[in-house]
Amino acid sequence: MMIRAKFRKAKRLRYISHLQLLDTLRRAIRRAELPGKYSEGYNPTLNLSLSQPLPVGMAGGGEYLDLELTAALEPEDFCRRLNDSLPRGIEILQARLTDNRLKSLQAVVDRARYHLLPPLKDQSREVRDSRAEAVLQEFRNKKEIIVVRKRRNKSDRSYNLREMVHEIKTAAEGRWSFLVSTGSRGNVRPEEIIRGLQQIDSSIGEQPLINFYREGLYVSRPPKLLTPLADEIMEGE
Amino acid sequence: MAEVFSKIDDSLYQVESPERYIGREWNQIKKDWQQTEIKTCLAFPDTYEIGMSHLGLKILYHRLNQEKDILCERVFAPWLDMEKLLKEKGIRLYSLENKQELLDFDLLGFTLQYELSYTTILTILNLGGLPLRSADRDNSYPLVIAGGATVFNPEPLAPFIDLFYLGEAERDIVRLVRYYQELKSSAFSREEILKKLSELPGVYLPTLYQPYYHQGKFQGIKTAEGAKPRISRQYIEDLDQAFYPTDFIVPYADIVHNRAVIEISRGCQRGCRFCAAGMSYRPARERSVETILSLAEEIIASTGYDEISLTSLSSMDYSQIEELVTRLAAQFQDRNVSISLPSLRIDEFSLKIAREVQRVRRSGLTFAPEAGTQRLRNIINKGVQEEDLFQAVRSAFESGWHRIKLYFMLGLPGEEEEDLAGIARLAKKTAEIGQQIRRNSSRKMRPIEVQVNVSTFIPKAFTPFQWYEMDSLTAIRHKIEYLQQHLTGRSLTLDWNDPETSRLEALLARGDRRLAPVIEGVWQQGSRLEGWSEQVDYQRWQQALKDFSLTEEDFLAARETGDPLPWDHLYTGVDKDFLQQEWQCAASGKETPDCRWSACSSCGVCATPHSGLKLARGREKEGAVSHDD
Numbered sequence: 001m002m003i004r005a006k007f008r009k010a011k012r013l014r015y016i017s018h019l020q021l022l023d024t025l026r027r028a029i030r031r032a033e034l035p036g037k038y039s040e041g042y043n044p045t046l047n048l049s050l051s052q053p054l055p056v057g058m059a060g061g062g063e064y065l066d067l068e069l070t071a072a073l074e075p076e077d078f079c080r081r082l083n084d085s086l087p088r089g090i091e092i093l094q095a096r097l098t099d100n101r102l103k104s105l106q107a108v109v110d111r112a113r114y115h116l117l118p119p120l121k122d123q124s125r126e127v128r129d130s131r132a133e134a135v136l137q138e139f140r141n142k143k144e145i146i147v148v149r150k151r152r153n154k155s156d157r158s159y160n161l162r163e164m165v166h167e168i169k170t171a172a173e174g175r176w177s178f179l180v181s182t183g184s185r186g187n188v189r190p191e192e193i194i195r196g197l198q199q200i201d202s203s204i205g206e207q208p209l210i211n212f213y214r215e216g217l218y219v220s221r222p223p224k225l226l227t228p229l230a231d232e233i234m235e236g237e
Numbered sequence: 238m239a240e241v242f243s244k245i246d247d248s249l250y251q252v253e254s255p256e257r258y259i260g261r262e263w264n265q266i267k268k269d270w271q272q273t274e275i276k277t278c279l280a281f282p283d284t285y286e287i288g289m290s291h292l293g294l295k296i297l298y299h300r301l302n303q304e305k306d307i308l309c310e311r312v313f314a315p316w317l318d319m320e321k322l323l324k325e326k327g328i329r330l331y332s333l334e335n336k337q338e339l340l341d342f343d344l345l346g347f348t349l350q351y352e353l354s355y356t357t358i359l360t361i362l363n364l365g366g367l368p369l370r371s372a373d374r375d376n377s378y379p380l381v382i383a384g385g386a387t388v389f390n391p392e393p394l395a396p397f398i399d400l401f402y403l404g405e406a407e408r409d410i411v412r413l414v415r416y417y418q419e420l421k422s423s424a425f426s427r428e429e430i431l432k433k434l435s436e437l438p439g440v441y442l443p444t445l446y447q448p449y450y451h452q453g454k455f456q457g458i459k460t461a462e463g464a465k466p467r468i469s470r471q472y473i474e475d476l477d478q479a480f481y482p483t484d485f486i487v488p489y490a491d492i493v494h495n496r497a498v499i500e501i502s503r504g505c506q507r508g509c510r511f512c513a514a515g516m517s518y519r520p521a522r523e524r525s526v527e528t529i530l531s532l533a534e535e536i537i538a539s540t541g542y543d544e545i546s547l548t549s550l551s552s553m554d555y556s557q558i559e560e561l562v563t564r565l566a567a568q569f570q571d572r573n574v575s576i577s578l579p580s581l582r583i584d585e586f587s588l589k590i591a592r593e594v595q596r597v598r599r600s601g602l603t604f605a606p607e608a609g610t611q612r613l614r615n616i617i618n619k620g621v622q623e624e625d626l627f628q629a630v631r632s633a634f635e636s637g638w639h640r641i642k643l644y645f646m647l648g649l650p651g652e653e654e655e656d657l658a659g660i661a662r663l664a665k666k667t668a669e670i671g672q673q674i675r676r677n678s679s680r681k682m683r684p685i686e687v688q689v690n691v692s693t694f695i696p697k698a699f700t701p702f703q704w705y706e707m708d709s710l711t712a713i714r715h716k717i718e719y720l721q722q723h724l725t726g727r728s729l730t731l732d733w734n735d736p737e738t739s740r741l742e743a744l745l746a747r748g749d750r751r752l753a754p755v756i757e758g759v760w761q762q763g764s765r766l767e768g769w770s771e772q773v774d775y776q777r778w779q780q781a782l783k784d785f786s787l788t789e790e791d792f793l794a795a796r797e798t799g800d801p802l803p804w805d806h807l808y809t810g811v812d813k814d815f816l817q818q819e820w821q822c823a824a825s826g827k828e829t830p831d832c833r834w835s836a837c838s839s840c841g842v843c844a845t846p847h848s849g850l851k852l853a854r855g856r857e858k859e860g861a862v863s864h865d866d
Contacts, residue, residue, distance in 0.1 A: 012246070015255040020489040027263070027487055027541030044573045057250030085541070087263050210247050 001069045002102065003078055005095035006229060010059040013089030014210070018053035024090065025050075025065060032085040034078065037068035051105040051217050051228070052112070052182055055190070057209040062113075062216025064105050064228045072097060096229050100236030105228060111166065111218040112182035114190050115175040117211045119197065119204045129174065131201075136168050136176065138200045145196045149189070161196045164188045166220070175213075179225075182217070241328050242336035248326065252318045256489045257285035260311075260333030263487040264539065266298070267334040268308040275307040275418050278332050278342040278379070282357035283350070283768050285313040289486070290493035292500060292548065293385060294348050299482035300407045307414060310334040310342075314357045314766060315364065323364060330364035339365030342379045343421065344414060347398070349385035352745035353738065353767040355394055356760040358383075362397065369757060371399045371444075376427045380417055389470075389517055390698040390804045393745050393752035395443035399431060403439045403807060404470035405503075407480050413437055435464070439471035446806050448750055453791060455749050457801040467808045475851055476503055476522040483535035487542070496544035496577070497536040501529055501561070505550035506831045506850070508838065509607070510618045510823050511649065513697040514550055516816070517809040519842040520849030521554070521833060526561050530568060537574060545569070546577045553582035553590065554833070556854035562593050583621050588632045601686075602633050605644035608652075609659025615826040616651045618819070623663070630667045634674040640686040641667055647716045647733075648694040648708035650823060657716055661723040664689045668728040685728045691720060693739035697746050698804045699811065701819035706795035707743040710736050737775035740789060741767070744778075748792045749803035755781045812841030 009021065016024065026046050029036050038044040047068035054060045075095040082092050102108070120128050120135075139145070145162040164186050167179035180188035190212045198204050219226045219233055226233055249255040260267075270276075279298055281288030288294060288311075301309035310332035315323060323330060329338045339345055345365070347358055359369055362381070368374050371381065383394065384402035391401045402413070416437065420430045435442035445464040449456050460466060473479045481500065488495060502523040505515045524532075533545055545565065549555065565576055576594040581587045583604050591602065606621055608614045614621055630641055645660050664687055671685035693713050696705040708716075713736040724731045745752065758781040759774070766772045782788060796802070798817050805813075815838070822829055832838050837846030 012259040012261050015249055015259050016489045017256070020256060020491070023491075024263075024487075024489060026543075030541035030543065031263075031538070038573050056255065085263075087261055089261065208247075209250055 001072060001097065001099055003067050003069055003073075003075065003095050003097050004102070004105075004229060004234070005065050005067075005075075005078065005082075006093045006227070007063050007065060008059075008061050008091045008093060009054060009063055009089065010061070010091075011089040013087065014054070014057055014059040017056050018050070021090070022048065022050060024087065028082060028085040028087075028090075029067065032081040034067075034081060035069050035071040035073065037070045049104060049106070051109050054214055055209050058190070058212050058214060059210075060214040060216075062214070062227070064109070064217060066102070066105055069097075094229060096234055098234050098236070100234065102234070102236050106183060108219050108233060109217045109228060110181060110183045110185055111179055111220050111225065112188075113167075113177060113179045113215040113218065114193065115171055115177050115213040115215050116190075116193070116207065118174055118176055119194070119207050119211070120201075121203065132170065132174065132176065135197065135201050135204075136170070139165070139197065140168050142200075145199060147192045147195045147199075149192065161188065161192055165193070165196075171215075177215070179218075241331045241338055244326050244328050245322065248322060252322055253316060254285075254490060257313065258315070258319060258333075260336070262489060263541075264484045265334060265486050266302045266309070268302070270308070270335045270337060273306065273308040275304075275344075275414055276337075276342045277301055277307060277309045277344040277346065277414060278312055278339060279309060280312045280339075280345055280347045280358075280361050281350075282314055282347060282354040282361060283766065284316055285488070286490050286492040287350075287768065288313045288348070289488045289490075291348060291350060292498055295482060295485060296407050296480070297346070297410055298486075299484065300410060300480050301414065303480075304411055307411070308334075310337070312339060312361065312365075314361055316766070320360070320364065320765075329366045330361060339367065339379065343418060345379040345381050347381070347383040347385075349383050349387045349391070349394075351768060352387055352742045353773070355745055355756050356764045357766055357768075358394065358397065359757065359760040360765045370396050372396070374399070374427075376421065376430070382413075386514065387746065389513070389807060389809060390746060390748070391441070391443070392448070392750050392803045393748045393756060395750050396753045397756075398443070400434055401441040401443070402471075403441055403468055403809075405472045406439075408473055409437070409439065409471060413440070439469065441468040441807065443750075448803065450751070453786075455801060455803055458803075458806050460806065467806050469808045470517070470810050472518075472810070473503070473522065474849070476500075477525045477528050477851070477853075481524075481532060483532055484539045485536060487540050494546060495542075496546050497533065497540060497542040498546050498548050499529055499532055499536065500524070500549060501547045501552060501555050502549040502853075505554065506833050507551060507554070507620070508618050508819070508829050508831060508840075510616075510701040510819055511607070511646065511694055511696075513700050516700050516811055518550065519809075519811060519840060520851075522849075522851040523555055523557075523853040525853050526557050526564065529561060530564060533565060533568070537569070537572075543573055544575050544577060546579060548579055551582065552578050553584075553587045554831075556833075556852040558590055559593075561853075562590055566593060583625050583629045585628060585632055588629055588636065591633075592636055600638065601640035601642060602638050603642040603644065604629060606663060607644065607646050608649060609645065609656045609661075609663060612826060613649060613651060613656045613659070615828055616823045617649055618823070618828055620828060620830070626663065627666065627670060631670050631674065634671045634682075634685070637680075637682070639671070639675075639683040640688065641671070642688045642690060643667065645689065645691045646694040647691050647713060650696075650702055650705045651826075654719075657719050658723065660689065660691070660720060664724055664729055665726060668726065672728065686730070687728050688730050688732060689720075689724060690732045691717070692734045693736060695739060695743040695746055698802070699809050699816070701816045701823060703747075703802065703816065704796045704798055704800075704820060707740065707747075707793040710740060713739070735770055735773070738767075738770065738773050740793070741773065741775065741778055744789055744792050747803075751785065751787060752792075754785055755787065758784060810842040812839075815840045 036046045051064040079092045164181040171177040383398045445461040447459045504518040504521040668687040696702045843849035
């Protein structure tokens with residue numbers, strides 16, 4: 001039996017790393033005395049896994065966790081009890097229980113939506129908005145935007161960013177929204193979106209990670225875009 | 238959120254380990270800043286990870302926050318990148334809880350954990366906006382107090398700190414803080430306030446004690462009229478009744494000891510003559526098994542930790558260790574909580590306990606013979622026989638442990654070449670025992686590893702060896718080279734402390750107030766966070782000493798037992814006569830047994846023989862400890 005939950009990581013807690021987040025959740029689950037299942041072996045640890053790591057400094061509104069359970073419990077109960085044991089900044093938003101065998105989060109999630117504060121420096125709101133629309137439209141119209149990925153201990157590699165950006169739009173407060181590939185079958189790093197934008201408008205400067213927000217993680221099942229908690233996904237393989 | 242933090246919040250992604258600077262951990266205590274009258278902040282002169290592993294800081298944090306009218310927050314030293322960022326943004330160092338500037342607190346309390354953190358104290362004062370020297374601070378600044386492990390020679394820091402507190406502060410800290418607040422709200426001058434505070438037990442106001450020198454030599458202390466003739470270390474008499482927190486803060490960062498820490502006893506009577514803690518934290522006092530079991534229960538529930546660490550100077554000497562470990566293991570058996578013991582004694586009994594707690598995953602064990610021959614172990618009063626060590630390691634290998642760490646010291650009084658040869662011999666024999674067991678073992682065993690760790694002995698204040706000299710750099714290096722040449726072979730590795738760092742530690746541990754400008758000098762040139770080896774600049778210290786016409790030898794050379802010592806006006810409770818007597822016993826290789834299981838050695842700390850010892854065993858009989866005296 002397993003529970004899958006959606007959570008938010010925000011405010012100051014955006015500064016804790018993926019491993020620290022995992023430890024924080026494990027300890028919170030222990031404090032909340034939830035019936036988590038432990039691994040066998042010398043060093044039993046809770047069978048808890050998370051979706052793709054958020055970069056340190058970036059907040060996320062639709063992150064996911066999977067926890068194996070030894071006993072059933074109401075999803076609402078799970079959310080409430082875990083939230084009572086979590087530091088402010090991490091919040092469990094929704095959960096679903098299942099007996100089905102699910103693919104791991106990192107295997108199933110293949111889309112991420114990033115919001116970005118408009119990186120334009122124009123003074124007037126009107127000018128900014130119209131320029132924003134022009135930049136985004138040009139991005140959409142391109143067939144190819146080649147960006148270079150710097151890889152640690154490996155040679156640089158170029159790839160066509162445009163192919164991996166699946167939706168471009170404006171979100172609340174004029175934020176730019178990009179739905180991109182994520183995970184092992186193709187992955188766009190947020191800073192590469194900026195490098196792509198810079199090819200369209202050279203006045204766009206480097207953007208710190210905190211200017212990004214990962215709105216959510218998704219599973220693409222064309223023509224649908226699902227969340228990892230959708231019926232189709234929770235039904236298992 | 239305080240204004241100071243909003244200026245930096247969005248830039249923290251630029252620094253390494255930003256979680257050090259955000260606070261907001263589970264169990265953090267953040268009180269209403271406006272509504273709480275007395276504001277205190279505990280400062281630790283090293284990074285967050287080091288500071289949050291320090292038990293004393295946690296005890297005082299929770300003790301002060303127990304009081305409704307007092308808030309207690311934390312501040313740690315920023316790493317160099319964060320220091321730079323703070324300066325760029327033009328903001329002062331802030332507390333983790335309310336993100337308030339240090340200047341806004343009534344009291345700032347520093348932990349003195351080790352000598353090489355002294356320069357970092359100046360960093361915290363400076364980044365907090367406080368003048369470095371006590372003389373330059375008036376009543377508008379927080380009162381700066383300091384205490385901790387190295388407080389028994391605080392002289393090099395004297396000009397920077399307003400008051401030192403000698404000993405265990407959890408009992409009287411609230412009284413001190415309240416009294417200060419009371420004095421502050423009356424019309425007293427700063428000088429009068431400090432003087433009045435110095436009347437409290439354990440409080441040391443350095444300005445009342447002026448050292449004098451003659452021809453570059455410390456001659457003694459002139460005590461101001463009306464001042465206490467000596468300042469006595471304070472300690473908790475009954476540890477079982479003493480305050481101990483259970484709602485420990487749970488850091489995000491992977492700190493050194495990220496687990497439930499339970500202090501099972503305080504003090505040690507083994508009487509190892511090199512050990513400052515063993516001499517200065519007497520008498521040995523234990524918590525009862527019942528108290529420890531209930532503390533463990535509460536801490537696990539409140540923190541969610543999956544490991545309990547039983548801590549003390551010598552856990553195996555806890556009088557009820559077997560009962561404690563058995564019951565703890567039973568209590569947490571089905572809850573995926575493991576138990577760890579930091580220090581093992583070298584005997585079969587310890588192995589039995591270790592087997593009890595580490596039923597699974599047996600990897601490494603640590604033993605500390607400290608010296609390579611019986612003669613030298615007698616000199617330092619480390620009552621370990623060679624056969625005990627071989628028996629213990631044999632037993633460890635047979636039980637499945639494959640890695641043994643052996644700790645030794647270089648530069649002990651009376652050390653000769655045969656003692657270094659002895660280190661090599663013990664290590665090699667240990668490896669041989671292991672290899673033999675592994676060859677004959679029917680189960681699969683990982684390759685045997687024997688890791689030899691040598692540190693350089695530092696003759697510290699208030700130990701019987703305080704009159705002894707510190708080895709020269711050349712001598713230390715020769716000895717390390719000797720070991721490098723002789724400690725070769727399969728399964729053996731050698732690790733040693735940086736000799737220059739040891740010399741600096743000794744300098745600050747044995748120094749007097751003439752070192753204060755030296756500390757300030759190297760700090761101004763960038764020395765800070767020197768607990769991190771890459772941060773130590775020995776040449777800079779050398780130059781600074783020269784600038785003030787001092788040499789290392791002024792502080793590190795041997796002293797006559799009749800010579801005045803810079804810390805003579807402080808009193809740990811152990812008599813100087815006893816230390817001298819122990820120094821003489823060392824010279825003749827005579828051992829002094831642990832008074833817990835033999836006669837009183839008259840160290841001076843108990844009112845009548847053994848009266849201060851409060852052991853878990855015998856507590857049922859109204860705490861009486863029976864001894865044949």
